[in-house]
Amino acid sequence: MTILDELLSAEEFRGLSPAEFFYRNREIAGFSNPVRALYQTVRELVENSLDATELYRILPDIHVRISYVSREKNIVKVSVRDNGIGIPLKEVPNVFGKVFYGSKYKLRQSRGVFGLGIKMAVLYAQMTTGSPVLVRTASPKSKNVHEFQILIDITRNEPIVVSYKTMNNTRGWHGTHVELTLEGNWSSARSRIVEYIKRTALIAPYASISFEGPGIELSFPRATKKIPVPPSVGKPHPRGVDIELLKQLIAYVNSSNQAVTLEDFLVKVFDGVGRKTARSFLKWAGYGPAISIDELSIEQLDDLARKMKGYGKWRRPRPLSLSPLGEELLVKGVRKILKPEFVTAITRKPSSYGGYPFVVEVAIAWGGDIPSVDRPLLLRFANKIPLLYDEGVDVSRKVIDGIDWSVYKIKFPAPLAIITHLCSTKIPFKGVGKEAIADVPEVERELEIALRETARRLKRHISRIERQYEVKLRYITINKYIGEIARALSVITGKESKVFEKKLSEIVEQKVLKGGGRGNESL
Amino acid sequence: MSLSDKEIIKRLEALAAKVAAQVMRGRPPYIEIPVRSFSNTIWDEKRKILRLGPAKARREFLDSKEVKKFMQTLLMLSLIVTARREGDYPTIRDLYYMGKHTITYRDINGRPRKEETWNEQRESNSIIEDIEVAVGILREDMGIMHDAKGKMVGNVIIRSKGHIIDCSKMGIGAYAIPPNPDRLEIIKVEADYVLVIEKDAIFERLNQEEFWKRENCVLITGKGQPDRATRRMVRRLWEEFGLPIYVLTDADPYGWYIYSVYRSGSISLSYESEKLACPEVRFIGVAASDIEAYKIPKNYVIIATDRDLKRANEMMKYPWFQSEAWQHELKLFLKRKEKVEIEALSGHGFKFLSNVYIPEKIEKRLWII
Numbered sequence: 001m002t003i004l005d006e007l008l009s010a011e012e013f014r015g016l017s018p019a020e021f022f023y024r025n026r027e028i029a030g031f032s033n034p035v036r037a038l039y040q041t042v043r044e045l046v047e048n049s050l051d052a053t054e055l056y057r058i059l060p061d062i063h064v065r066i067s068y069v070s071r072e073k074n075i076v077k078v079s080v081r082d083n084g085i086g087i088p089l090k091e092v093p094n095v096f097g098k099v100f101y102g103s104k105y106k107l108r109q110s111r112g113v114f115g116l117g118i119k120m121a122v123l124y125a126q127m128t129t130g131s132p133v134l135v136r137t138a139s140p141k142s143k144n145v146h147e148f149q150i151l152i153d154i155t156r157n158e159p160i161v162v163s164y165k166t167m168n169n170t171r172g173w174h175g176t177h178v179e180l181t182l183e184g185n186w187s188s189a190r191s192r193i194v195e196y197i198k199r200t201a202l203i204a205p206y207a208s209i210s211f212e213g214p215g216i217e218l219s220f221p222r223a224t225k226k227i228p229v230p231p232s233v234g235k236p237h238p239r240g241v242d243i244e245l246l247k248q249l250i251a252y253v254n255s256s257n258q259a260v261t262l263e264d265f266l267v268k269v270f271d272g273v274g275r276k277t278a279r280s281f282l283k284w285a286g287y288g289p290a291i292s293i294d295e296l297s298i299e300q301l302d303d304l305a306r307k308m309k310g311y312g313k314w315r316r317p318r319p320l321s322l323s324p325l326g327e328e329l330l331v332k333g334v335r336k337i338l339k340p341e342f343v344t345a346i347t348r349k350p351s352s353y354g355g356y357p358f359v360v361e362v363a364i365a366w367g368g369d370i371p372s373v374d375r376p377l378l379l380r381f382a383n384k385i386p387l388l389y390d391e392g393v394d395v396s397r398k399v400i401d402g403i404d405w406s407v408y409k410i411k412f413p414a415p416l417a418i419i420t421h422l423c424s425t426k427i428p429f430k431g432v433g434k435e436a437i438a439d440v441p442e443v444e445r446e447l448e449i450a451l452r453e454t455a456r457r458l459k460r461h462i463s464r465i466e467r468q469y470e471v472k473l474r475y476i477t478i479n480k481y482i483g484e485i486a487r488a489l490s491v492i493t494g495k496e497s498k499v500f501e502k503k504l505s506e507i508v509e510q511k512v513l514k515g516g517g518r519g520n521e522s523l
Numbered sequence: 524m525s526l527s528d529k530e531i532i533k534r535l536e537a538l539a540a541k542v543a544a545q546v547m548r549g550r551p552p553y554i555e556i557p558v559r560s561f562s563n564t565i566w567d568e569k570r571k572i573l574r575l576g577p578a579k580a581r582r583e584f585l586d587s588k589e590v591k592k593f594m595q596t597l598l599m600l601s602l603i604v605t606a607r608r609e610g611d612y613p614t615i616r617d618l619y620y621m622g623k624h625t626i627t628y629r630d631i632n633g634r635p636r637k638e639e640t641w642n643e644q645r646e647s648n649s650i651i652e653d654i655e656v657a658v659g660i661l662r663e664d665m666g667i668m669h670d671a672k673g674k675m676v677g678n679v680i681i682r683s684k685g686h687i688i689d690c691s692k693m694g695i696g697a698y699a700i701p702p703n704p705d706r707l708e709i710i711k712v713e714a715d716y717v718l719v720i721e722k723d724a725i726f727e728r729l730n731q732e733e734f735w736k737r738e739n740c741v742l743i744t745g746k747g748q749p750d751r752a753t754r755r756m757v758r759r760l761w762e763e764f765g766l767p768i769y770v771l772t773d774a775d776p777y778g779w780y781i782y783s784v785y786r787s788g789s790i791s792l793s794y795e796s797e798k799l800a801c802p803e804v805r806f807i808g809v810a811a812s813d814i815e816a817y818k819i820p821k822n823y824v825i826i827a828t829d830r831d832l833k834r835a836n837e838m839m840k841y842p843w844f845q846s847e848a849w850q851h852e853l854k855l856f857l858k859r860k861e862k863v864e865i866e867a868l869s870g871h872g873f874k875f876l877s878n879v880y881i882p883e884k885i886e887k888r889l890w891i892i
Contacts, residue, residue: 473631477587480628481594484640485584488597489546492539492604503546504584511551511585 020154030117030433031124034074038184039192041124042066044117045080045178046197047385050204052084052176055230059222060084060207061175064197068214069181075129076184081177086139089146096122096133096178097150097159119152121180126151128183132162136177138169145169186214192388194218198337199379199386203325203421205333223336228323235271237317238281238308239355240426243298246305250293262296263289272315281311309355317357322350322423324359325384330419334365338417341367344457345419346450353442358424360443362450364458365417372413376400381421382429382437389435396420398439399447408459409466420447475512482508526664528607534658535604535665539597553583554596557656561790566842571802573788573843575656582653592650596657598622598640599650603665614668614702619647661795663703663751673700673753674723676730677741678713679760690741697730697742704755712764717741718881719757719804721772721781725865725876734877741766748781754799757785761801768801769885774809775827775862776834779852782806786892787843805890807881809865811856817880823867827860848891 026032030040046064053060061083069075087095099119122133132149149162190213197211201220206227211218236245249269253260260268266278273281282289285307296304325333330345345363352358370377380387380396391397400418410416422437430438437443486500526534538554545552556579557563563576582593602622606613613621624640641647655662662669674697679690683701687710690698701707718740720726726744729735735742741760745753760766770785772778786804788796814824827835838844839853856862868876884890 469631474587476628476631478585478590480626480638481590484594484624484626485597488594488601489539489543491601492536492597493543495543500543500546503549507546507549507551508585510549 020157026120026124026127031120034128034183034185035188035192037124037128037182038066038076038078038186038189039196040117041078041121041180041182041184042080042193043196043385044121045078045180046200046209048118048178049080049082049084049176050200050207050384052082052086054204054206054227056085057227057230058084059225059227060204060209062207062209064209064211066184066186066193066213068186069129074183074185075181076186077179077181078184079177079179081175083173083175086137086142086174086176087135088139092135092137092146092148093150093159093161096135096148097152097161099152099157118178121182122150123152123154125180125182129181131181132160134177134179138174140174141172142169142174145173190216195388196386199381199388202333202337202379202419203330203381203384203386205329205336220336223332224329226329228326228329231321231323235269237352237355237357238266238270238273238311238314240317241305241308241355243302243305246301250296250301254294259292259294261289262287262291262293265293271317277313277315280313281308284311284313314355317352317355318350321425322357322359324361324423325421327361330361330363330421334363334417334419338365339369340365340415340417342458342461344454344461346453348446348450351442351446353428353440356424356426356428358422358443358446360446360450361419361421361423362447362454363419364451364454365419366458366461367415370415370417372415374412376405376414377417379417379419380437381419382427383423384421387435387437390430390433391436393430394436395439395444396437396447399444399451403448403451403455405455408455409462410455410458418451420451471512475508478508478512479505526660528610528666531660531665532604532607534660535600535607535654538654538658539600539604542597551583551585552593553581554593554657555579556582556596556653559652559656564790566787568842571787571843572796572800573790574796592653595622595641595646595650596653598624599647599654603651603654603667607666612666612668614670615648615651615662616644616670618651618667619644622647655795661751661798663705663755668702669750669752671700671702671752672746672750673743673756674698674726674746675700675741675743675756677717677735678711678739679709679741680711682708682710691736695731697726700743700752700756702752704752704759709759709763712741712760712766713739714741714766715739716767716769716885717743717757717760719768719770719785720744720865721747721770721778722865725771729877732874732877734881738882745781745785749784751795751799754785754801757804758799758801761803768804769807769881769890770804771807771865771881772809773862773864774811774813774867776831776838776853776856778809779806779849780834780838783841783843803892805892807884807890809863809868810891811852811859811861814859814861814863817868817871819863819867820870823863823870824861825863827856827862831862832857832860846892852891 031037042064046062049062050060063081065079067077069077096118125131125133132151135148135150136145138145145167147165147167151160151162153160193213194216197209197218201207201209205223206225208222209220236249250265253265253269262282263275263278266273266281267275279289285304287304324347327345327347331343334340334343334345343363343365345361348360350357350359378391378396378400380391380394387394405412422443428438428440428443430436482501482504486497486504489500490497542552542554557575558578558580559575563578565574565576567574582589582596584590584593599618599622602618619641622640626638626640628636628638630636651662651667675690676693676697677690681688681690688698720729720742723744723746726742729742743753743757757768761768768785770782772781782804785801787802788800813819835853835856839850844850844853865876868880
């Protein structure tokens with residue numbers, strides 16, 4: 001069973017409030033201990049901030065601050081401020097205080113799925129310190145800034161607004177500022193959090209991110225003003241359905257309309273399904289096109305979902321709902337954070353697995369500030385989220401380890417870093433930790449193609465560097481003898497040594513440096 | 524046939540002038556030097572000497588593997604020209620020190636580095652040989668000296684710088700052959716033959732016994748691998764006085780190769796064979812076949828090393844070892860894998876060598892060529 005299945009069944013059959021369920025199973029969302037919890041809280045807040053800015057084409061300005069409330073008790077305050085679109089006044093209590101409430105339950109690529117994480121952070125803070133979440137928010141052009149303090153009523157899954165006030169938005173600010181006080185182990189989480197911030201700055205080079213924690217201050221100014229096109233809201237692909245999604249989609253369609261036929265339902269709701277495709281499928285599946293969707297029994301829905309998954313003639317999913325970074329931005333991000341001598345990136349054409357569109361992006365960085373390592377340094381991202389844990393079981397690691405790097409003139413230890421980014425409406429995570437991507441053959445294949453192409457480009461670069469090195473070495477080897485040669489010629493011919501020196505230097509420069517790259521012999 | 528200093532300077536200068544002209548025209552300069560290696564050695568069957576072949580190599584300034592030698596060649600050329608202009612007679616060791624400079628430069632990582640123009644005398648010696656072949660003048664004629672090591676004793680009278688030297692009146696010593704024997708005048712030779720001995724110790728013993736007086740011969744040693752002066756002296760005695768030359772060496776490939784150097788010239792100096800080789804030199808021993816023929820006692824027999832065997836195998840292929848007799852000796856050596864020193868003949872008594880072995884070999888014409 002997936003988490004979703006569990007949740008749904010919890011809600012429906014046991015009458016357990018989702019908030020209660022999360023509260024009892026917090027490790028699922030990554031809040032298992034004060035180290036992970038602090039890291040996870042920072043992540044949730046930063047990712048919400050990025051979504052609140054870049055999805056609306058606002059260049060993100062994000063400030064993250066962690067400070068001790070009580071060092072002895074491991075109580076810390078985390079605050080994150082952005083310049084995003086803010087949260088509508090009415091929505092604030094539910095966004096922070098009601099599990100399963102959110103704007104993200106749509107089929108488009110965004111960082112968090114369901115927007116559950118922020119509620120978990122609120123719940124965790126409430127549970128460990130009893131403190132409410134502080135939210136300050138203003139929409140663009142809003143005259144006021146609203147400030148809330150919210151707790152969650154766990155058994156009823158309802159927000160409790162502890163306090164509310166409003167201030168004049170004199171500076172014309174817009175965005176959201178969230179503060180949480182929680183039990184968190186800063187000293188142990190420190191390196192992960194720093195790494196997370198760095199990698200986030202890499203994958204969002206258009207963002208300006210600053211970070212301040214006990215004993216550390218980091219600042220990553222934006223490297224570009226270009227933001228990738230935000231993903232449009234996509235329709236689900238017929239191959240990606242299961243019975244639950246089907247039920248939800250039917251409920252959605254029914255609420256707005258009267259009786260809808262199966263054919264209309266397919267055409268209207270799914271990606272890439274026209275009349276013709278819908279009819280061919282229904283004929284193949286053994287359903288009449290005019291059946292009303294209301295009439296379908298649970299057994300029929302189950303059968304329909306299975307057949308939609310198995311049908312081989314759907315059109316490929318359209319990738320409009322994806323927002324890869326693009327080669328140019330990826331290169332800028334890598335340059336900004338890793339400061340390599342060479343970097344190249346590839347954004348592959350969209351592909352799909354099991355009805356879900358995906359795009360693979362790969363960058364290879366070499367030399368410069370990258371330390372020499374015994375195997376490629378790997379920086380993984382999924383939907384612009386850095387993946388820091390479970391690298392060993394990730395598909396990227398598998399593909400990288402399967403490549404014979406000596407073919408590309410790379411001998412380890414080498415200053416080599418590889419950045420992989422998978423964008424999809426559904427990332428095929430391995431397990432509940434959401435830190436490793438499973439080895440789906442389609443994804444694996446795309447990764448390998450992209451990796452090999454970037455590696456080929458790196459090889460060309462290395463060859464060029466080697467040639468330049470050889471030319472320089474040859475130049476030095478020859479040049480150092482000019483003095484002796486000129487002096488000897490001067491002794492024998494009686495002409496001035498300087499004249500020979502000048503001429504010989506000219507010959508070396510002309511034939512070795514300028515004509516460089518040709519073989520070792522002259523003429 | 525000695526060249527005048529003026530002519531020598533002119534030829535040396537011409538070599539440098541060619542390079543200077545290339546440089547001034549902005550062309551990458553090079554020096555053309557005949558190749559001194561086995562591949563460019565020609566065996567002159569008729570004259571029985573090793574000669575230098577026609578192959579020439581360009582030593583190019585822009586070739587990173589050759590540029591150091593290019594520099595060294597011009598450096599050495601400038602030293603020799605200067606010596607000739609000033610009438611100096613430097614030794615090859617003098618030239619090594621005079622040309623040994625420290626070059627400072629920065630390596631590819633910008634670190635300061637030092638490099639010597641040459642690190643050992645072998646390098647500068649090799650450059651001198653290059654210049655000899657490039658200009659076609661032997662170093663002795665260019666006024667370059669070396670530590671001569673050859674010795675001679677016998678009824679030979681020489682004039683040197685106006686002094687008369689009688690090589691039969693050296694007491695317990697011997698006449699030291701000077702670096703350039705061509706500057707000596709050999710006035711009179713009263714001897715039946717010349718015996719060239721590989722080893723100084725044996726030479727000393729025979730001189731002690733006054734073997735040369737008894738046998739009426741001239742004794743010469745080059746103390747191992749002979750220098751050019753020793754070879755030149757042997758050649759003059761053969762050429763100018765028609766004396767037969769006999770060579771006595773250890774019974775091993777190194778000894779036999781020394782014989783062939785007297786006879787045909789050496790691979791590394793094949794360009795000078797014309798003046799140094801003695802094609803009619805006779806090898807009287809010690810031969811591989813002598814070990815059995817003279818019943819050399821077992822305790823004197825040494826087992827050949829792998830290096831000995833390898834050397835013998837190479838020598839089997841040299842054109843100047845193709846005679847039936849030599850092929851037989853080398854094959855025997857490779858089969859038996861045994862070698863002996865000249866001293867092994869003392870197994871039959873200390874006087875066996877001088878009283879029996881040498882006279883018998885010459886009398887019974889038991890030499891090989």
